[in-house]
Amino acid sequence: MAKKSIGPVRREFTPWEIPGHPPFIEFRDVTKxxxxxxxxxxxxxxxxxxEFFALLGGSGCGKTTLMRMLAGFETPTSGQIFLDGQDLAGIPPYRRPSNMMFQSYALFPHMSVEKNIAFGLKQDRMPASEIGDRVAEMLRLTKLEEFAKRKPHQLSGGQRQRVALARSLAKRPKVLLLDEPLGALDRKLREETQFELMSLQEDLKMTFLIVTHDQEEAMTVADRIAVMDKGELVQVATPPEIYEAPNSRFVADFIGDVNLIEAAVAAKSDAGTQLRARNADLTLDTDQVTDAGVGETVWYAIRPEKVRIAQGRRTPGAVNQVDGVVWDIAYLGDVSIIHAKVGADDRDTLRATFANVSRLVENPINWDDEVVLSFDRDAGVILKG
Incomplete structure (x- = not known):
């Protein structure tokens, strides 16, 4: 039987699954x-x-503070931070084997690209011949050779971003810290740069730690993601696990788009759980076994792309099917999003997303159409809180 995994990606690099594998960075009972x-x-x-690791969360969740403590710009109130087995307590930022790339880039406007990259190496008194070789290597890696003599104001936003990245990498730190590094770029350039970052990290075989509030960015670049809220870790897992198997309503709602259906546990067995939606005529038959008791309130989280939608009415007595009326439609080019009202309250809606695989659509779903929404028994996940 073929091996199954959560999500379409199965990474070969999974040291966190090896018992006893020593961590490279460790935060131990840290409070700030x-x-x-x-x-x-x-x-x-x-x-x-x-590892390419992402700290993800909203403003004020503590992710930047955590990175700044690792960099040495903040001191923990209590707890310890280790890097490659070394306790970082008392070690100033400039003596730590890490480098930080800031969102503002902080380039020297009067220096050329190559001089910006060489600055930290000169501060470390590296021999001039070695500086030249290192700068040439960084220019090549970041595809900036033809811009070496230009000043920052003569570069585009994406090029300035790559200069800042090259300067951060030139000293070959043990870990590169990226604080919202792509926030100033437009959407298309940001998406292109994400893949460039991944390729660069693979080539250099370095440890990258990125702080971001952009869920898509974290899902794209990271081997694992730590979702933070109010200074605490909510879930640490791979991108497919975070998306397909969130451990709470907070994570399900924060990562991507989701339908959260309030329901009561109707029946349980070794084969799964049956739920009854609170605000819609919907019986949910799932393959998930829950420790919630019969009658207990839970939430069923299902992503919109896993909801099928068709014109018509449901089969009487069918499970995982609910009648609805189209309330809103959003056409985004590659996909369409349909909101269907499924309960007495206008807030009782389900969202369905489908790919627009054809330019011409026969009998398209329209506003106020009667539709049936359905999904498979393994499409969602039961959450208790």
């Missing part, structure tokens, strides 16, 4: 307070060598 405000609360986290 600013007066009465606790930015990071008793947090423990391990990151492995050569």
């Amino acid at each position: 307070k600013f007066g009465d405000f606790t930015a990071v609360r008793n947090l423990s986290l391990t990151i492995f060598e050569r």
